[in-house]
Amino acid sequence: GQQLNQSPQSMFIQEGEDVSMNCTSSSIFNTWLWYKQDPGEGPVLLIALYKAGELTSNGRLTAQFGITRKDSFLNISASIPSDVGIYFCAGQPPGGSQGNLIFGKGTKLSVKP
Amino acid sequence: NAGVTQTPKFQVLKTGQSMTLQCAQDMNHNSMYWYRQDPGMGLRLIYYSASEGTTDKGEVPNGYNVSRLNKREFSLRLESAAPSQTSVYFCASSEAGRGREQYFGPGTRLTVT
Numbered sequence: 001g002q003q004l005n006q007s008p009q010s011m012f013i014q015e016g017e018d019v020s021m022n023c024t025s026s027s028i029f030n031t032w033l034w035y036k037q038d039p040g041e042g043p044v045l046l047i048a049l050y051k052a053g054e055l056t057s058n059g060r061l062t063a064q065f066g067i068t069r070k071d072s073f074l075n076i077s078a079s080i081p082s083d084v085g086i087y088f089c090a091g092q093p094p095g096g097s098q099g100n101l102i103f104g105k106g107t108k109l110s111v112k113p
Numbered sequence: 114n115a116g117v118t119q120t121p122k123f124q125v126l127k128t129g130q131s132m133t134l135q136c137a138q139d140m141n142h143n144s145m146y147w148y149r150q151d152p153g154m155g156l157r158l159i160y161y162s163a164s165e166g167t168t169d170k171g172e173v174p175n176g177y178n179v180s181r182l183n184k185r186e187f188s189l190r191l192e193s194a195a196p197s198q199t200s201v202y203f204c205a206s207s208e209a210g211r212g213r214e215q216y217f218g219p220g221t222r223l224t225v226t
Contacts, residue, residue: 031213042117042203042217043156050213088155092213101215105155 002027006089006104012112013083019076021107023089031092032065032072033101038085046087047074084109114139117218119204125224126194134189134221136204144207145187146171146215147179149200156203162187194225 006023013019023032031050035043047058049065049072056063060077072091076083086106093100117138126132138145147159148171158171162181176198178190187206191198201222205215 033214035217040220042205042219045214045216048214090156090215101158101213103156105153 002091002093002102004089004091004102004104006107008107009105010108010110012110013079014112015080017079019079019083019109020073021087022071022073023091023104024071025091025102026070027093028069029072029091029102030069030094032063033090033092034061034063034072034074035088035090036085037088037106043088079109081111084111116140117204117206117216119202119218119221121221122219123222125226126191127226128195130194131190131192132194132223133191134202134204134223135186136188136218137186138204138206138216139185140206140216141184142206142208142216143184145181146205146207147177147187147189148203148205149173150203150220151200159189159202191223194223196225199223199225 004023004025033048034046036046037043047056047063052069053067054065063074086108088106089104090101120135143164146161148156150156157173159177160179162168165184168179180188201220203220204218207215
């Protein structure tokens with residue numbers, strides 16, 4: 001089946017640093033979504049993207065729908081401690097049945113020791 | 114608005130026992146979903162309901178049944194729990210359309226011994 005490759009799997013951040021992560025696939029998607037999950041909580045929707053090339057911001061977060069429709073990127077500027085958590089990408093393939101979102105395995109953000 | 118609520122938050126079952134996980138949403142969404150989340154596996158779709166009165170299998174439906182009780186409520190039943198069903202279960206909902214912008218509940222942490 002279709003898979004999303006999310007990278008990096010984990011990364012450490014220092015307050016004030018910019019952070020980048022991405023999601024890639026061998027198949028095209030119609031929609032890309034980015035979620036954040038805090039420990040013990042459900043995923044929270046951060047940004048939704050619906051068109052190839054679309055660039056959307058939500059505060060310090062910016063996400064882009066790749067031109068090829070096979071990838072998406074999430075950037076966090078000037079990171080703060082509350083940015084730690086797991087970030088998931090999710091894509092909706094074309095022609096998929098209702099409910100057919102494919103999730104990446106997540107990028108875990110931690111604070112540099 | 115409470116969004117998506119799930120009960121219980123934690124549950125421990127013995128192998129062979131049955132239980133029902135409850136989910137309700139107050140956003141007037143047509144579509145509802147059940148996922149399981151396991152370490153390193155991301156979110157996997159168990160069942161979904163595109164609208165009241167319909168349900169369909171997702172990626173990992175074996176060992177589960179669902180009921181869309183009304184537009185607000187979607188329950189997940191384990192008839193005979195197995196240790197492989199130890200997981201965190203999330204319910205989600207979305208507006209009519211094709212599964213985009215799903216909003217998640219806080220999760221139920223289930224352990225089967």
